[in-house]
Amino acid sequence: MRWTLKPKPPKETVAQLAAALNVEDFVANLLVQRGISTFDQAKDFFRPSLSHLHDPFLMKDMDKAVARIELAIAKQERILVFGDYDVDGTTAVSLVSSYLKSYYPDVATYIPDRYLEGYGISYKGIDFAHDNGFSLIIALDCGIKSIDMVAYAKAKQIDFIICDHHRPGDQLPEAVAVLDPKRADCNYPYEELCGCGVGFKLIQALGSNKGETSADLTPYLDLVATAIAADIVPMTGENRVLAYYGLQVINTNPRPGIKALVSQIKKHPIDITDVVFVLAPRINAAGRIQHGNRAVELLTEFNLEQAQLFASQIEQYNSYRKELDRQITQEALTQIEDNKETNRFTTVVFQEDWHKGVIGIVASRLIETHYRPTLVFTKSGDKYAASARSVKGFDVYNALEACSEYLDQFGGHMYAAGMTILPENYPAFKAAFEKQVQKTILPEMLTQEIEIDAEIQFTDITPKLFRILKQFEPFGPQNRTPVFWSKNIIDTGYPKTMGKNNEHLRLFVKQNNSPGIAAIGFGLGPKINLTKNQSPFQAAYCIDENQWNGKTTTQLRLKEIQE
Incomplete structure (x- = not known):
């Protein structure tokens, strides 16, 4: 790996922000690296608010989308909510369908079969809509390039509303409305929404016409936060606000389907990393191994006992997915070598x-x-x-x-x-x-890169620093967990490897006269010799918490070590 120290922002900007916030210079440095250079910007960053969400009607065609849905409800048309089979698609379908069903009953969902229909809008899905009397399809997380399919539906008197976040081609589908912040002619202030995020903007617009506020829609944000984490979109702007409040819902009052999945996680509160590595793969496993419908069933189920049954089935799909993943990865690696x-x-x-x-x-x-x-x-x-x-x-x-x-x-x-x-x-x-x-x-x-935010001393690692870093959450692209660099580190006693194949490294380290601190390096087991005999080394790491036997301590999560 190559280690890259991020460029230092202007000293004067850092000093002014540090003084305004009463924090150390290197904390102010982290903020300026993230584009935050004033007290007000820092306040918005550390205190996300639903009031920071943009007016959904700023999105091109939102007025047309809302008018068409309201007309469908007034005329008692059948509405089909269609979406992709991954986490972003299934959460988006669950969100929009459950919102519409809260006040209009004639709504159904459709997830294409990954193997029989493939990605995106399908002719089979349109035929299903036609055969079952649906005259409006709301497509989520797909459709921006479905020119022919939308024309095919139009010929069958079926209207489309496209809610997508992928890059459009040269031509847009001839839908009633095309909601996509990446449209060249769309002036919406934030381009990086995921598909479920665009779906949330749609229900926000529908809700505003009924007198609902963003706060009234927070119960839906557990789905949006899950999609943001899974789809690896930038953790900035609206995404950060939606993820912040979505995590609060996940930790306090999630829908039964999310609650059933969360029971797999022993730690509390759950953070964005848990969503990425525990919740999202399980939701994805339904579409990968069985059918994306299973994920929608789980996420729209309001009986906890039934949701737990769905979750246990999805857990089985996920176990099988892991087995396939290991086997195929090994076969692919062998193919590359051969x-x-x-x-x-x-x-x-x-x-x-x-x-x-x-x-x-x-x-x-x-x-x-x-x-x-x-x-x-x-x-x-x-x-x-x-x-x-x-x-x-x-x-x-x-x-x-x-x-x-x-x-x-x-x-x-x-x-x-x-x-x-x-x-x-x-x-x-x-x-x-x-x-x-x-x-x-x-x-x-x-060559894989480790981007380092700042060099610090172990004496800088205090409870106050950790409390400040926790407020940088939720982390994600463009707001990554800060990575620090320290030199002249020694292990104080007996470094050891962990794991079935000794692949992980466990240390207790200090720097000069600092107090000792635990450190763990996943995948760094082969580097144990660098740490033996109290040989000094340097490390790139994140500052983390370890919860064990009801006790929480600070630890270093090592990214890499070198002599």
């Missing part, structure tokens, strides 16, 4: 029997070993389907767009995308993708 492809700029692997539901996870796992843009292909019907994942700073969506002549369809973000391709185009696409990445990626992007 094909002698370790010196490429990309990783592109294919095996026709790999489970389509876990190839995205496998792509992420491969990046941990071979750090470069990665595509994992499997067979899906008469085509090949792939999930793409990228490395920091490299836009894999743009790279795919440059190779789109070989693709059947594709969509996604800078760091994650999906695509399908005809088998005969696979060799040419693989070569073109490698060439495009080689031409556009910067050499340093191929």
